[in-house]
Amino acid sequence: MSTDPFGAIYLQRRLSSEFALADHIGVRVETADDTGLVLHAPLAANANYKGTAFGGSLFSVSVLAGWAWLTRYLARESCEADVVIQESRMQYLRPVCADFRAHVCLPADVDVANFRRMLRRAARGRLGVHVEIRAGDSVATRFEGLYAAAMRPG
């Protein structure tokens, strides 16, 4: 078992306690370590009448994946900051007809370093995070989210 204090168990607890919708749409943290972050969600709670996943659910799981990655990063840096989504783009490439996973595409080290520097200097910073929804082996959606983090006062 992992002893990472900011791994899957930590993030699952934060998602479930901080977002009213997270448990309802069945988001489960599958992987959260230095190699990546993957959320899993079931089709049933997120389906439309055609038996494919609703675009709003695919977006929600994607935006939570980016949030979880940033929340883990900030926790590991002992950085007391809140993260919110500021802008996003989403492309729907193919329908999702089964349970699905949201994979965070790790941000470039240089972008993360700039983000960390801005947080130190200005108490706020922004970072773009890319997330792919995969169903089986194929990429079904591509999400680009620009997140803003702000240090908590005090």
Place this chain on the structure above:
Amino acid sequence: MSTDPFGAIYLQRRLSSEFALADHIGVRVETADDTGLVLHAPLAANANYKGTAFGGSLFSVSVLAGWAWLTRYLARESCEADVVIQESRMQYLRPVCADFRAHVCLPADVDVANFRRMLRRAARGRLGVHVEIRAGDSVATRFEGLYAAAMRPG
């Protein structure tokens, strides 16, 4: 009472029966007529721990508003077509701290006419729809969705 066969009651039934998530997030069709389309949603089911609306919920209500407008348009045209979201952009301008509404910004007549022509000629067409979330009088998010419609076979 309105006697519009494709008004609020018709769209509410379609939303509730076609999207597993719609009732859970409390989406209610407030207005659906030639002057516009407005969906309403409660904060409680869509809140995060800070008492503001979750970005995924704001997106979901926006994407459903665009879908509902197109679904109403196609029904009125006696056009048997399915509508899906293909691409989207969303800007989050300010937090939403109360129940909120998604207002469809009516597409330009020329764009709707092109969309209708493509559906007739090629059995498929695409239309961009803009939706604003408003809480009180201020615009909280701006959504641009590109929707694809495809005629049902037969």
